[in-house]
Amino acid sequence: MAHPSQLGFQDATSPVMEELIHFHDHALMIVFLISTLVLYIIVAMVSTKLTNKLILDSQEVEIIWTVLPAAILIMIALPSLRILYLMDEINAPHLTIKAVGHQWYWSYEYTDYEDLAFDSYMVPTQDLAPGHFRLLEADHRMVIPMESPIRVLVSAEDVLHSWAVPTLGTKMDAVPGRLNQTAFISSRPGVFYGQCSEICGANHSFMPVVVEAVPLQCFEDWSLLMLQDS
The missing domain is CATH 2.60.40.420 (Cupredoxins -  blue copper proteins)
Structure with missing residues (x-):
């Protein structure tokens, strides 16, 4: 039962809901890390000389901001697909x-x-x-x-x-x-x-x-x- 000013989900009472809460926390932590990294880069670019042309045009930076989002999507997609399979599976109901x-x-x-x-x-x-x-x-x-x-x-x-x-x-x-x-x-x-x-x-x-x-x-x-x- 939800209560006033509650943050987060209600207490899980099924294995699927427990998995959903774990996945929510997993995805939320990834979002928090991405937001922290982006904020740090913005602050650093404003307060230092990170806007140097040689840094922004380097091949290494291009590789990082191409590979890193792909890796993040895989980290989110794999547990998501697992939970979708668990939610659709119906075996010998009582x-x-x-x-x-x-x-x-x-x-x-x-x-x-x-x-x-x-x-x-x-x-x-x-x-x-x-x-x-x-x-x-x-x-x-x-x-x-x-x-x-x-x-x-x-x-x-x-x-x-x-x-x-x-x-x-x-x-x-x-x-x-x-x-x-x-x-x-x-x-x-x-x-x-x-x-x-x-x-x-x-x-x-x-x-x-x-x-x-x-x-x-x-x-x-x-x-x-x-x-x-x-």
């Missing part, structure tokens, strides 16, 4: 959930169960319980077992939506008539909040995503209770 965006709520269908499906609406401000978050709490959470590969099939019924949970490192567009998929593993129990990340109409900011990760036994108890209620 559970598949279909998330469908509507104007303006989400509906979830647990495809491994026969009749386990429900709609998830935002809880109005006047109905919030103590400790719940305004504009982020839903009346029915998407409950998942922790430490299990989860596949989410994402689509939409009317307009474009986007199913996103920052702490899980997942964001997938919901397109009418198309079925996209994403996968993640929750490495710890907890309640993780997200929102629709596509401007989908007047109530775009009122369709939160709430994922609750629980131990496997608790998930099985919850699924049995939901099936009995349905």
